[in-house]
Structures are given as structure tokens and as C-alpha cells.
Amino acid sequence: MRLTTAGSARNIEEAIVGRITTQNLPDATRGQYIRFFAEGEAPILDFAGYRAILSHADLATDYPVVDRLRESEHFRDGDVVVVERDGFVRSLYRSYERHHSLFVTERCSSNCLMCSQPPKDKDDVESLTKRNQELIRLMSPAPEYLTITGGEPTLLGDHLFELIDQLKTSLPNTELHMLTNGRTFAWPEYTRQFAAIEHPNLCLGVPLYSDCAGDHDYVVQAKGAFDQTVAGLHQAARNGIRVEVRVVLHRLTIPRLTRLVEYIYRNLSFVEHVALMGLEYVGYTPRNIAELWIDPFDYQAELERAVNYLVMRNMTVSIYNHQLCVLRQSLWPYAQKSISDWKNLYLTECEKCSALEDCGGLFKWAVKKHSEHIHPL
Amino acid sequence: MARSFYPIENFAPAPQQVSLLPFRFTRFFGQELLVNEAGEFIFAPEGTAYSLLEGAVDVRSLLYKDLKAKHIVYDETSSALLDVLATKIRTKYDHLSGGTKLHIFVVTLRCEHSCHYCQVSRQTASKGEFDMSRETADRSISLMLDSPSPHVTLELQGGEPLLAFDMIQYIVPKAKEQARIRNKGLDIVVTTNLACATDEMLTYFRDEEVRISTSLDGPAFLHNKNRPRPGNDSYERAIDGIERGRAILGHSNVAALMTTTAASLDHVEEIIDEYVRRDFHTIFLRPISPYGFALKTKNRTGYEMERFLEFYKQGLAHILNINRSGYRLAEIYSQILLSKILTPQGTGYVDLQSPAGGAWNVLVYNYNGDVFASDESRMLAEMQDWTFRLGNVHKDNRRSLFTSEAALRMFEVSCNQSLAGCSDCAFQSYCGADPIYHHATQGDMYGHRPTSGFCTRNMEVIKHLFSFIQEDNPETMGIFWSWLTGRPLPQKGGTCD
Ligand code: SF4
Numbered sequence: 022m023r024l025t026t027a028g029s030a031r032n033i034e035e036a037i038v039g040r041i042t043t044q045n046l047p048d049a050t051r052g053q054y055i056r057f058f059a060e061g062e063a064p065i066l067d068f069a070g071y072r073a074i075l076s077h078a079d080l081a082t083d084y085p086v087v088d089r090l091r092e093s094e095h096f097r098d099g100d101v102v103v104v105e106r107d108g109f110v111r112s113l114y115r116s117y118e119r120h121h122s123l124f125v126t127e128r129c130s131s132n133c134l135m136c137s138q139p140p141k142d143k144d145d146v147e148s149l150t151k152r153n154q155e156l157i158r159l160m161s162p163a164p165e166y167l168t169i170t171g172g173e174p175t176l177l178g179d180h181l182f183e184l185i186d187q188l189k190t191s192l193p194n195t196e197l198h199m200l201t202n203g204r205t206f207a208w209p210e211y212t213r214q215f216a217a218i219e220h221p222n223l224c225l226g227v228p229l230y231s232d233c234a235g236d237h238d239y240v241v242q243a244k245g246a247f248d249q250t251v252a253g254l255h256q257a258a259r260n261g262i263r264v265e266v267r268v269v270l271h272r273l274t275i276p277r278l279t280r281l282v283e284y285i286y287r288n289l290s291f292v293e294h295v296a297l298m299g300l301e302y303v304g305y306t307p308r309n310i311a312e313l314w315i316d317p318f319d320y321q322a323e324l325e326r327a328v329n330y331l332v333m334r335n336m337t338v339s340i341y342n343h344q345l346c347v348l349r350q351s352l353w354p355y356a357q358k359s360i361s362d363w364k365n366l367y368l369t370e371c372e373k374c375s376a377l378e379d380c381g382g383l384f385k386w387a388v389k390k391h392s393e394h395i396h397p398l
Numbered sequence: 399m400a401r402s403f404y405p406i407e408n409f410a411p412a413p414q415q416v417s418l419l420p421f422r423f424t425r426f427f428g429q430e431l432l433v434n435e436a437g438e439f440i441f442a443p444e445g446t447a448y449s450l451l452e453g454a455v456d457v458r459s460l461l462y463k464d465l466k467a468k469h470i471v472y473d474e475t476s477s478a479l480l481d482v483l484a485t486k487i488r489t490k491y492d493h494l495s496g497g498t499k500l501h502i503f504v505v506t507l508r509c510e511h512s513c514h515y516c517q518v519s520r521q522t523a524s525k526g527e528f529d530m531s532r533e534t535a536d537r538s539i540s541l542m543l544d545s546p547s548p549h550v551t552l553e554l555q556g557g558e559p560l561l562a563f564d565m566i567q568y569i570v571p572k573a574k575e576q577a578r579i580r581n582k583g584l585d586i587v588v589t590t591n592l593a594c595a596t597d598e599m600l601t602y603f604r605d606e607e608v609r610i611s612t613s614l615d616g617p618a619f620l621h622n623k624n625r626p627r628p629g630n631d632s633y634e635r636a637i638d639g640i641e642r643g644r645a646i647l648g649h650s651n652v653a654a655l656m657t658t659t660a661a662s663l664d665h666v667e668e669i670i671d672e673y674v675r676r677d678f679h680t681i682f683l684r685p686i687s688p689y690g691f692a693l694k695t696k697n698r699t700g701y702e703m704e705r706f707l708e709f710y711k712q713g714l715a716h717i718l719n720i721n722r723s724g725y726r727l728a729e730i731y732s733q734i735l736l737s738k739i740l741t742p743q744g745t746g747y748v749d750l751q752s753p754a755g756g757a758w759n760v761l762v763y764n765y766n767g768d769v770f771a772s773d774e775s776r777m778l779a780e781m782q783d784w785t786f787r788l789g790n791v792h793k794d795n796r797r798s799l800f801t802s803e804a805a806l807r808m809f810e811v812s813c814n815q816s817l818a819g820c821s822d823c824a825f826q827s828y829c830g831a832d833p834i835y836h837h838a839t840q841g842d843m844y845g846h847r848p849t850s851g852f853c854t855r856n857m858e859v860i861k862h863l864f865s866f867i868q869e870d871n872p873e874t875m876g877i878f879w880s881w882l883t884g885r886p887l888p889q890k891g892g893t894c895d
Pocket residue numbers: 344345346347367368370371374375376377380381382383395396397398
């Protein structure tokens with residue numbers, strides 16, 4: 022499933038966020054909408070009141086428009102898209118999905134060796150905040166799950182508090198997840214302010230890669246990060262903020278995995294969920310693959326030990342991004358179908374597989390690098 | 399512009415200066431066991447503590463990483479995370495916050511049994527003389543609720559409290575009403591031998607949500623030997639009471655405790671099998687307490703602690719076998735200690751705490767209004783030893799009880815952190831202090847660990863449990879964890895490793 026398309030843009034001063042409609046709406050109700058003319062459809066030239074026009078066909082108009090769209094079959098009525106000045110049209114929200122995300126910044130205070138979304142040092146905070154505020158206004162029906170992601174969301178400063186406050190007011194029943202390196206939460210005052218928003222359904226997803234400061238700091242490429250993250254997790258818990266710990270499994274994290282979960286149990290027993298995640302072959306990973314790669318087949322013993330360690334202690338644990346044919350069968354109950362549909366893919370072998378229904382499959386970028394042991398069950 | 403990556407040396411330089419955090423250690427079957435201030439432990443090669451002191455430990459070794467992650471050492475390359483250590487220690491001591499939780503009311507000293515080891519009961523007395531009065535009950539309830547704890551447990555005890563059932567019927571509604579007014583949680587338990595429990599009484603307990611704790615010392619021959627009563631039918635009456643109690647109150651609201659007498663020592667498996675036969679899922683292998691009449695009649699009921707420890711170990715082995723066969727049966731004392739050793743939490747168990755649980759976590763209100771620091775203190779008083787009487791409900795308030803001479807003398811020696819023997823004991827964070835025990839057995843509250851039954855028992859039980867942990871058999875550990883979490887027992891063959 023695709024998320025972006027492009028065409029030629031005119032009359033667009035700054036990025037426009039709006040909802041797709043294929044209907045001719047009454048003038049008074051056009052305010053939130055972007056009128057989209059699908060392939061083969063002849064545009065009706067009544068554009069007044071729409072935020073923008075999207076069209077396959079050439080269109081001469083003074084209204085903001087992207088025409089000669091390359092692809093558009095993925096648009097549905099009610100989708101929220103952003104139309105960039107350069108003619109890029111990106112889908113931000115698609116009502117029929119259960120999982121949605123709010124991408125808040127490309128900046129980050131860490132630089133993890135296997136980051137799937139490598140950080141960029143550019144100031145995108147104001148523009149993305151504005152876009153996200155509008156996006157939240159337009160999300161309807163309210164999503165079941167929404168993930169705030171980046172980059173590092175806490176770098177937004179006060180804008181993050183504004184966004185969460187807005188979410189609390191306009192989407193109070195949406196289960197909110199925020200992926201953060203947790204370091205900013207080491208500051209008691211920051212965490213107090215964050216907690217004071219009192220979002221009713223918010224959980225932080227925080228990565229921890231070792232029980233040893235130096236090893237963790239190396240993986241996230243930031244000195245002092247371990248101390249800040251652990252302190253941040255404690256501050257969060259002390260202020261009643263729910264937290265989940267996420268561990269990406271690779272050659273640097275596998276050797277001390279059991280000790281890491283032991284550390285989590287003894288030092289961070291308040292975490293409500295531990296997610297053990299397969300490596301994604303995207304972002305920085307290809308660059309550092311020599312150092313990171315271990316075939317998941319080769320770490321099943323460690324994975325099983327870590328999962329059992331947590332399960333025996335009544336901790337909730339899940340395995341993400343792993344194929345059933347590579348996982349030991351005792352681990353299947355913990356494997357989640359976690360890859361969102363636009364990112365996931367099955368190999369040709371999978372067509373013959375009896376577990377296809379229950380298997381999460383692979384990330385689409387995993388075609389280039391995946392376990393040698395994938396085989397139909 | 400893409401950022402650069404840096405090598406591991408930039409993030410994990412070799413430390414120059416290794417600093418120690420508080421820890422204690424002991425030799426342990428070919429290894430060394432190091433325990434930090436929060437009770438986290440690590441098995442290390444012998445000599446590890448020494449090389450830490452000498453500064454000779456290899457900072458590049460995996461062991462060094464383990465020691466650092468376990469809050470035993472730290473160095474200048476990263477923060478010691480002392481806040482995190484402090485939180486862990488605070489969690490272990492959580493039972494201290496809030497104040498006294500367990501309040502034992504001795505509603506009567508009368509009893510129809512004449513157990514050899516019983517310290518206090520009066521079989522011959524007529525009604526009235528040894529019963530709690532309404533005024534005393536009122537004052538006791540009020541003092542109980544003066545405890546800052548938001549939730550208290552009231553234990554109705556005797557003698558045999560059912561002989562003063564009218565008093566129970568007075569106390570229960572009164573305590574509930576007062577607790578409601580003061581906005582406190584209240585649990586009520588009655589400790590009874592069930593010999594004279596009528597269905598009406600049991601129905602009353604059901605309606606008032608009072609749980610039952612009873613005595614079951616083992617199979618009939620043993621139970622009846624330990625617990626003589628007219629008709630020699632203590633066992634039959636207890637079993638009948640347990641069955642009826644379960645039928646009326648629900649299975650989980652009837653618990654049983656056993657006492658190990660000299661006669662019990664050769665029958666641990668029969669005792670345990672009796673608990674299984676009676677469908678109990680917990681058993682507490684408890685030594686006899688060396689107080690009151692039990693101390694006097696030592697030759698009839700008493701024994702050396704070493705003999706009890708054999709009994710305990712043999713019993714635990716049998717219990718583990720029963721669990722392996724699929725029947726869940728937890729041994730309570732082991733469960734308490736394992737929880738202290740293996741989990742980040744503390745336990746509320748009064749007899750294994752530092753500061754000692756007396757007064758801080760339990761208060762006993764005698765039938766005549768005297769307030770004691772523990773049930774054992776009251777038994778001593780029955781032998782004219784008033785050392786641990788903190789005061790009387792008719793003269794004292796919570797403050798004067800806690801600042802009485804008796805209380806202050808006891809508090810001074812209540813922390814094993816500062817007792818000779820305990821202060822450098824590897825097991826200190828799992829163990830407790832017990833000034834009352836040491837006063838009773840050694841004539842000195844401070845106590846002498848090398849000859850102390852309390853120390854002998856705990857040191858040996860803790861070592862025994864650690865030997866299972868060191869062995870790390872997945873099935874055994876799975877059973878232990880199932881006791882700690884309530885999760886199902888491991889499948890045959892073990893699934894935990
Ligand atoms: S063969 Fe494909 S569908 Fe089957 S378990 Fe493996 S990855 Fe999943």
C-alpha cells in the first residue's frame with residue numbers, strides 16, 4: 022500500500038492539510054476538504070471553498086492544485102493528506118486502518134546504529150507542529166491507536182505538551198503511544214509538566230539495549246544516554262506515566278539479553294510491557310549491517326530464555342517483527358502481527374505456508390536481508 | 399547531511415577508579431555470593447570480593463559488567479544511579495510506611511484444649527474472669543484505628559475465641575463501623591481450633607466476611623497427641639470444622655497452620671500428605687516458639703533447632719515432589735524468603751523484618767487491656783516477664799505506647815544492620831531482627847548470633863534456598879516462581895529455560 026504520490030503543483034504557498042473528497046460538496050461544507058478527481062474523471066470547475074484540488078488530468082485554475090498525479094488509487098474519501106509546495110502528496114491518516122501515527126520531528130538527541138528513521142539536523146518543529154495540529158483536528162473517526170513518533174518527540178519542547186493536550190481534548194479515547202528515547206524525562210521538572218497534562222491513555226515506548234551503560238550508549242551513539250534513560254523511566258513512573266521498554270535484537274544486544282531483562286525486572290519492575298523487536302533492514306541498518314547482523318534463527322535460545330524469564334515473573338512481553346517459521350514454537354504465543362499493512366510483505370515461499378494467516382510476515386525492506394531459515398510451515 | 403558513527407571506545411572507556419557500593423558476601427559452595435543493599439545478588443568466583451577491595455578486578459571482564467549492573471560497584475565512566483538504588487531499597491522497606499497493620503485482640507484466655515506447648519490458655523476458668531470487656535474492646539478498636547495505616551487487619555484470638563462468641567459479635571460490627579467512620583480498610587480473621595464452631599457461628603463469619611485461620615498439626619494420631627482435649631477428638635473436630643467452614647464460607651476463606659512439636663519431627667511427610675489430603679495449597683513448616691509454657695516444658699515438646707532444620711529440609715523436598723507431580727503446594731516460610739531474595743518487593747511478614755516487626759507492624763491487645771509488642775511478648779507476660787508490655791489501652795495512646803521505656807529499649811536493638819553478627823552477614827537483607835526472641839531464649843535482647851536459634855534457622859533456610867538458586871534447575875525454579883506469582887506450575891519436564 023502506498024503512502025505518497027506526486028504531481029505538478031501550482032498556487033501553493035505553504036503545505037496544505039485536508040481531507041480527501043470525491044463528492045461535490047455544498048459550498049458551505051467544503052472548508053476542510055481537498056477535492057480529488059480520480060483517473061478518467063472530468064473535473065467540474067467549481068472549486069470555491071476547497072482547500073486544494075488534486076487531479077489526474079491537466080487543470081488550469083488559480084486555486085491551489087496538484088495535477089497530472091502519478092498514482093492515486095490509494096486515496097479514499099476521508100483520508101487526510103498533506104499537499105506540499107513541490108507537488109508531493111502524502112497520506113497522513115487513512116480511516117480504515119487501526120494504527121496511525123503522528124510524525125512530529127526528524128531531529129533526535131541520539132543516533133542509534135540501527136535507526137529506521139535516521140535523524141536530520143534541520144528545524145522542522147514549527148512546520149510539523151502546525152501540520153499535526155490540523156491533522157488531529159481532521160482525524161475522524163477517532164483512531165483506536167495513535168503513535169507519536171520521530172525523531173525524538175521531546176525535542177518539540179512546549180509544542181509537544183500542546184499536541185498531547187489537544188489529543189486529550191479531541192481524541193480522548195484514542196490509545197496513545199509515544200516513542201521516545203526517554204532521556205528528557207530524567208529532568209524532574211520536565212516530567213512533572215508532561216504528567217500534568219494527564220492524558221488518560223498514554224504510554225511511553227522507550228528503548229533500552231543493555232544493562233551496561235557503555236554498551237547502551239554505544240548502540241544509541243550518545244554518551245550518558247543510559248543513565249538518562251533509566252533515570253527518565255524512573256521519573257516517569259514516579260509521576261504515574263505508563264512505560265513500555267523496547268529492545269531491538271541484533272548482534273550487539275543479544276549477548277546480554279537475559280541480563281538486560283533481569284535488569285528490567287529488578288530496576289524497572291513498573292514497566293507494563295517489554296517488546297523484543299527484530300531488526301529492520303532500513304534507515305541506518307544497511308550501513309551498519311556487518312556489525313548488527315545475526316540471523317534470528319541463531320538467537321532463538323537467548324530469546325526463549327529472556328521471554329521465559331519475564332513470563333515467569335508475570336511481566337508482559339511481546340515479540341515483534343519475527344516470522345513464525347524462524348521462531349521456536351514455544352515463542353509463538355508472544356509473537357505479534359505488528360507490521361502495519363503498508364510496510365509488510367510475504368515471500369514466495371509464504372504462499373505455500375499454512376501459518377500465513379497468523380504470521381506477521383516481513384517488512385517490505387526485508388527482501389534484501391532476512392533470515393536464511395524462512396520456510397513454509 | 400548524514401551524521402557519523404563513533405567506535406565503542408568513545409562510549410565505554412576503561413574506568414580508572416572502581417568504587418564500591420554497600421554489599422555483603424559469603425563463600426557459597428565453590429563460589430562467592432555477593433548481595434547488594436537492595437537484596438540483589440550475584441554468584442561470582444571465589445575471591446571476587448577480595449579483588450574488588452584490592453582494586454584488582456579486571457574492568458574489561460564480563461564479571462565487572464555484571465557487578466556494575468547489579469549495583470555492587472560503580473566507576474567514573476557513568477552515573478552510579480544512586481536514585482535508582484534508593485528506590486529499590488525503599489521498595490523493599492515499603493512495609494514500614496503507614497504504621498502498624500496487624501492488630502491481635504485476645505478476646506479470652508479460656509480454652510477447652512490443653513496443648514502442651516500452649517503458653518497462655520486457662521481451661522478451668524469460668525466465663526468472665528479472663529474475657530475481654532466491652533470497654534477494653536472499645537479502647538482497643540480505637541487504638542487500632544489510630545494507626546496511620548490506611549488498611550488494618552484485626553485478628554481475633556484466644557485462648558479459644560469462640561468460647562467468647564458474644565464478645566466477637568460485639569467487636570466485629572463495632573470495628574467495622576469505626577473503620578467506616580475513619581475511612582479505613584479492615585480485614586478480620588478469627589484464629590480458632592474450630593472444636594466448638596457451630597454452623598450459626600460459621601454463617602455469622604460468612605455474613606460478616608470474617609476469614610478463619612485454624613490449626614492442623616498433621617494426621618489424627620499426631621494432631622490429637624499435640625492437642626489434648628476432653629474426648630481426645632481434636633482432630634476429628636478440626637476436620638469437621640474445616641469442611642463445614644469451607645462449605646459455608648468458601649474454600650479459600652479457611653486457612654490452616656501447623657506447629658512442629660518434638661512428636662512431629664519424625665513425621666514430616668505424613669503431615670504434608672495430610673495437608674494435601676485436606677486439599678490445602680499452602681503449608682507453613684513452623685518451629686515451636688520458645689516462649690511461655692513451651693520453654694518450661696522443653697523436654698516434652700522442645701528440640702534443638704538443628705533437628706527442626708532437618709525436618710524442614712526433608713519437608714521441602716517432599717513438597718517439591720508433590721508440586722512436580724502437578725499439585726500446587728507452597729511452603730510459606732520458603733515463599734516469604736524467596737520473595738525477599740528473588741523479587742524487587744519486600745514482604746509484610748512480621749517475624750522476619752528489620753526494624754523488627756514488633757509494634758511497628760503488629761500490636762497485641764490482651765483481654766485485660768495490656769498492649770504488647772507481639773504475641774510472644776504476651777506469652778512472656780503470662781510467665782511474669784513484663785519486658786515487652788508497652789502499656790494498657792485504658793491509660794495509653796499510640797504515642798505513649800511507642801515512646802514507653804519498653805518500646806524504646808526494644809527499638810534500640812531492632813535493626814539487624816547494626817547488630818554484631820548480622821551487620822556483615824550476607825543474608826542480612828533477607829533476614830530480620832528479633833529482640834523478643836533473643837530476650838526469651840538468651841536473656842538479652844541484643845542477642846548472640848552464634849548461639850541463637852533464630853540465626854541458626856534463618857541462616858540455614860536461606861542457604862538451603864540459595865543452593866536451589868545456584869543449582870538453577872528450571873523445574874524447581876518454575877515451582878518457586880509459581881508460588882511467588884500464582885502462575886500455573888511448570889509443565890512436566892520444565893519450560894523455564
Ligand atoms: S513462510 Fe512466510 S508466512 Fe510462513 S511463517 Fe515463514 S514468513 Fe511466515
